[in-house]
Amino acid sequence: MSGFWIMLTGALVATCCAVLGCFLVLRRMALVGDAISHAVLPGIAIAFLVSGSRGSFFMLLGAALVGFVAVFLIQLFQSGGVQSDASIGVVFTALFAVGVVLISLNARNIDLDLDCVLFGEIAYVQWNTLEFGALSLGPKAVWLLGLTLLVIAAVVSLFYKQFKLCAFDPALAAALGIPVAVFHYLLMGLVSMATVSSFESVGAVLVVGLLVIPPAAAYLLTDRLGTMIGLAVVIGIVSSVAGYGAAVWLDASIAGCMVCAAGVQFALAFLFSPSHGLVTRRRRLRAAALGGRAG
Numbered sequence: 001m002s003g004f005w006i007m008l009t010g011a012l013v014a015t016c017c018a019v020l021g022c023f024l025v026l027r028r029m030a031l032v033g034d035a036i037s038h039a040v041l042p043g044i045a046i047a048f049l050v051s052g053s054r055g056s057f058f059m060l061l062g063a064a065l066v067g068f069v070a071v072f073l074i075q076l077f078q079s080g081g082v083q084s085d086a087s088i089g090v091v092f093t094a095l096f097a098v099g100v101v102l103i104s105l106n107a108r109n110i111d112l113d114l115d116c117v118l119f120g121e122i123a124y125v126q127w128n129t130l131e132f133g134a135l136s137l138g139p140k141a142v143w144l145l146g147l148t149l150l151v152i153a154a155v156v157s158l159f160y161k162q163f164k165l166c167a168f169d170p171a172l173a174a175a176l177g178i179p180v181a182v183f184h185y186l187l188m189g190l191v192s193m194a195t196v197s198s199f200e201s202v203g204a205v206l207v208v209g210l211l212v213i214p215p216a217a218a219y220l221l222t223d224r225l226g227t228m229i230g231l232a233v234v235i236g237i238v239s240s241v242a243g244y245g246a247a248v249w250l251d252a253s254i255a256g257c258m259v260c261a262a263g264v265q266f267a268l269a270f271l272f273s274p275s276h277g278l279v280t281r282r283r284r285l286r287a288a289a290l291g292g293r294a295g
Helices: 002-026 032-039 041-051 056-079 084-105 114-119 122-127 140-158 160-168 170-175 180-202 204-221 225-250 254-272 278-294
Strands: 129-132 135-139
Touching: 002 032, 002 122, 002 135, 002 140, 002 160, 002 180, 002 204, 002 225, 002 254, 032 041, 032 056, 032 084, 032 180, 032 204, 041 056, 041 084, 056 084, 056 180, 122 135, 122 180, 122 254, 129 140, 135 140, 140 160, 140 180, 160 170, 160 180, 170 180, 180 204, 204 225, 204 254, 225 254, 254 278
Parallel strands: none
Antiparallel strands: 129 135
C-alpha cells in the first residue's frame, strides 16, 4: 500500500508541474520553480520564529508569502532591464542566503530539519496522514496536492486562451486588451502554490525536475499546446511509476529515480522526435544528400 501512495503522490506532483511547466517552457522561464523552491527558506524560518510551530500550515503560509515576493522581485528586475536568467539567479540566491543567515543567527531557537524542508523524502509520505476522529483519510500530501491540482486545472481551463496567447505572443495579447501582467502574476502564483505544496513532501529536486523535464520533452514532440500539456502529464506520470519501480529494484533514492526516469524520456524525445529529433534530422539530411547525388 505504501508504494501506491508514493506513486500517487508523485503522479499528482507530476500533473501539477506538467500543466504549469508547459507555459514556463514556452515563456523561457523554466527555472522559476527552482528559484521559488530555494527562495522560500527565509519564509519558513520566519514562520517558525513567529509561530513557534513546525506545523505544515505555518510553514506553507510563510513559504507561500515569500514565494510571491520572489516572483514579484524577479518581474521587477526584468522590467528594470535585467535579463531573465540573471533576475532569477539574483533573487533565489539572495533570498536563500537570507534564510541561511536567519537560521544561523537563531540556531538555538530554531529546530528545523533543512534536509526535510528543502529536499523532502517522498518515501515517508504515507506516514503523515490526515485523521478524522479515528478514521485515517490517507496522506496529507495527497489531499493537499489534490486540492492544488483542482485549483490549477480550474484556473488554466477558465483562462486557457489568455494563458496561451500570453505565452506565445505577449505583444499581441496586450494589443487585444488582455492584461498580460495580471496573467503573468497569476501563472507565477500558481507555480508558487504548486512548488510550495509539493516540496515539503517530495523534495525540491523532484519538484524542479518534474516542472522542467516532462514539458521540455513534450515540447520536442508536438507543436500544439494542448497536446504538449497532455504529453507532459503522461511523461510525468510514467516517470513517477517507472522511477518508483527503479528505486525499489536498485534500493536507491525514489525522487532521484523519478527524475532520472524523466531524463531518460527526454533523451528519447531529443533523439527520436518526429520533427526535432537529432537522429531524425540526421536521417533527413542523409536522405536529402543521397537524393541530391542521385539527381
